[in-house]
Amino acid sequence: MSEYNKTLMITGGAGFIGSHLVRLFVNKYPAYRIINLDALTYAGNLENLRDVESAPNYIFEKGDITDQDAMDELFNRYNFDAVIHLAAESHVDRSIADPLAFVKTNVVGTCTLLNVGRKHWSGKEEGKLFYHVSTDEVFGSLGKEGYFTESSPYDPRSPYSASKAASDHFVMAYHHTYGLPTIISNCSNNYGSHHFPEKLIPLMINNIKTNRPLPVYGKGENVRDWLYVDDHALAIDLIFHKGRIGEKYNIGGFNEWKNIDIVHLLCSIMDKKLGRPPGESAKLISFVKDRPGHDMRYAIDPTKLNKELGWKPSLQFEEGLEKTVDWYLQNEIWVKQVTSGEYQHYYEKQYHK
Ligand code: NAD
Numbered sequence: 001m002s003e004y005n006k007t008l009m010i011t012g013g014a015g016f017i018g019s020h021l022v023r024l025f026v027n028k029y030p031a032y033r034i035i036n037l038d039a040l041t042y043a044g045n046l047e048n049l050r051d052v053e054s055a056p057n058y059i060f061e062k063g064d065i066t067d068q069d070a071m072d073e074l075f076n077r078y079n080f081d082a083v084i085h086l087a088a089e090s091h092v093d094r095s096i097a098d099p100l101a102f103v104k105t106n107v108v109g110t111c112t113l114l115n116v117g118r119k120h121w122s123g124k125e126e127g128k129l130f131y132h133v134s135t136d137e138v139f140g141s142l143g144k145e146g147y148f149t150e151s152s153p154y155d156p157r158s159p160y161s162a163s164k165a166a167s168d169h170f171v172m173a174y175h176h177t178y179g180l181p182t183i184i185s186n187c188s189n190n191y192g193s194h195h196f197p198e199k200l201i202p203l204m205i206n207n208i209k210t211n212r213p214l215p216v217y218g219k220g221e222n223v224r225d226w227l228y229v230d231d232h233a234l235a236i237d238l239i240f241h242k243g244r245i246g247e248k249y250n251i252g253g254f255n256e257w258k259n260i261d262i263v264h265l266l267c268s269i270m271d272k273k274l275g276r277p278p279g280e281s282a283k284l285i286s287f288v289k290d291r292p293g294h295d296m297r298y299a300i301d302p303t304k305l306n307k308e309l310g311w312k313p314s315l316q317f318e319e320g321l322e323k324t325v326d327w328y329l330q331n332e333i334w335v336k337q338v339t340s341g342e343y344q345h346y347y348e349k350q351y352h353k
Pocket residue numbers: 011012013014015016017018037038039040041042043044045063064065066085086087088089090091105109133134135136164186187188189190191196
């Protein structure tokens with residue numbers, strides 16, 4: 001008899017959201033054995049999990065979700081009760097430069113896991129769960145009005161969102177065709193600590209700190225709906241335990257911001273924290289060529305999650321952003337580590353082409 005009452009694989013646990021989720025589950029559920037499966041791509045970093053790595057209920061396994069034999073061996077070894085699947089290529093700009101990498105990881109990788117899950121759980125579905133973590137970008141782009149609900153039609157417009165949409169469809173197909181017990185959640189933009197500085201908020205924080213231009217795509221009018229990463233992790237926790245099999249849940253906090261307004265807000269927070277005169281950091285703003293096919297607006301309607309499971313975000317944006325800036329200022333070594341090497345090549349290609 002195992003000393004644990006559940007064995008759970010979290011894929012992509014060394015990444016931004018995955019590391020927050022692993023930390024939450026390892027600390028909150030000592031009776032769960034948590035296996036973090038991650039390929040440690042440029043976006044995966046075990047430094048993100050230093051504080052939990054010696055916990056008795058935590059195990060790290062390096063592996064690639066597209067490797068069927070390796071996934072099969074892990075299912076054999078650990079006899080998982082559940083998978084929470086976050087591993088993915090996650091950056092839209094990289095998907096524009098290299099779409100096939102996204103097809104491989106997000107589509108083929110997800111299907112590989114679904115196949116292995118089906119093989120091991122067939123006839124023993126009771127109590128099992130394949131939880132797929134997805135994005136609001138699968139619904140496409142909104143105009144000034146309206147929100148994405150769980151029944152909004154899929155309309156992905158970037159290679160990243162097309163690959164995530166395909167993965168969602170495969171998850172639903174495995175549920176309907178083979179009875180695999182699945183749940184999907186689609187979340188809006190996350191922000192917080194350990195966010196790789198290729199994404200808007202950490203990139204701007206890093207560039208403000210180091211006095212480099214702040215590259216705002218187009219006119220900066222595009223709108224994103226921002227959620228603190230720990231609120232996303234808490235929503236996943238709730239859905240994992242109380243969500244209904246076969247369902248989808250949208251996660252978001254009614255917190256829409258134009259990109260340019262976020263950049264100004266970050267500049268003013270950082271002017272204060274760095275002792276710069278008001279307006280100093282904003283002089284770094286530089287409007288650059290727009291992202292091809294740039295989605296105008298995302299906005300999530302989280303009513304189902306709120307009504308069914310009682311979820312609400314805990315933090316106001318300004319408070320979350322201050323905490324985030326403080327973390328980056330206090331963790332210069334982390335930033336230096338992740339921005340050396342590959343990041344320099346990426347940055348050069350993306351912003352100086
Ligand atoms: P991230 O890029 O920070 O982390 C992805 C992780 O997956 C990394 O640790 C990486 O090493 C790992 N990985 C990549 N390819 C792999 C492979 N083939 N095999 C095993 N591991 C692999 O991503 P994130 O921002 O933390 O996003 C996590 C998930 O949440 C993704 O599925 C993403 O689509 C989804 N999501 C992200 C956001 C957001 O705002 N960041 C919002 C909604 C949904």
